[in-house]
Amino acid sequence: MTLALVKEPYEQLAAVTTLRAGDLHLTEELVGGLNSYLADRDGAALQTVLDRVPKAVRMAAQRYLEERCAPELGAFTGYGPVDIVREAVYFQRLDGELQEFLDGAYMIGLGIRMWNERRRDGGVGWVVQLRSDEVSVPASAEPRTWALPAGTRLLNTWTSQEPLGDLGPVRAALVVAEAASGEGRRVRVHTLLHSDRDTDFEGNGTSEFVVDVFDAPIPAEDLGE
Known part of the structure; x- marks a missing residue:
């Protein structure tokens, strides 16, 4: 059976x-x-x-x-389903504490999803979801393992394959995300494993951060992702 x-x-x-x-x-x-x-x-x-x-x-x-x-994009790897390790960890701002948290998750190979939310007091908070693994994408595929939200126009996408000075991937992703969020835009960040091949690509390649910036305002916190 x-x-x-x-x-x-x-x-x-x-x-x-x-x-x-x-x-x-x-x-x-x-x-x-x-x-x-x-x-x-x-x-x-x-x-x-x-x-x-x-x-x-x-x-x-x-x-x-x-x-x-x-x-469901990003829900499975070739070894089975991806589990949610931490459903939601909340941060009041993009600071050293958040970077340290992401650095730790990134170093041990956990999948990361993060998004901004407009708090009830008018400030902007960030929510991080940790997943059991990073999902692979083929070399020629779009660098994305998180489905785009329906009805929301994607403005631009940055990946850590685009160097940002001498910043590491975590810090660079936070800089890009903070700049877009500061303009009042909806931002989502996630990690993936971008393979260097199109066949037998599972588990091969480079771990990348992806920052999606949308032509939409920051969603209210009760709207979640």
Whole structure:
């Protein structure tokens, strides 16, 4: 039996499909193919795997993916789902404390998402979400593993591949984010692993910070992300 770990409403195992005794040698290939598909949504590669298993198994896997695994950018790596380690850590300003916090998370390979919010007192705060891993993108792909908010125009994107003097990636990202936020714009920051290849790209490449600046005002804190 092939199982999936379902996170909501609580962690539980859900049956995806069952392989017969004569097909058990395909288990590792099937699980690997499903995990890879969740990470890169490469339907052709998945179909190659599914063509090797019995029709009933293929149909069950396809039905499970359709019903339970809708595409969500940045939610999976080739090794499985990305977990949220810290849902939300709040900072009153972009200062040394925030930089130290991000430096620590970045050094140990956690995924980072951060955004600005307009507090009720009129000031601007920052919210950081830590994730269990950085998601890989192919060399030729857009450097983004966080879906853009619907109905909001992207003004520009900066990545840490664009040097900012002699600043390190964390400090440079904060400088870019602070400047845009100071103009009253909505800002989101996240990290990813930008591969140097387009095939077999999972886990290869350079860790990058991405700063998205939107042609929109800073959202109120009760609107979240």
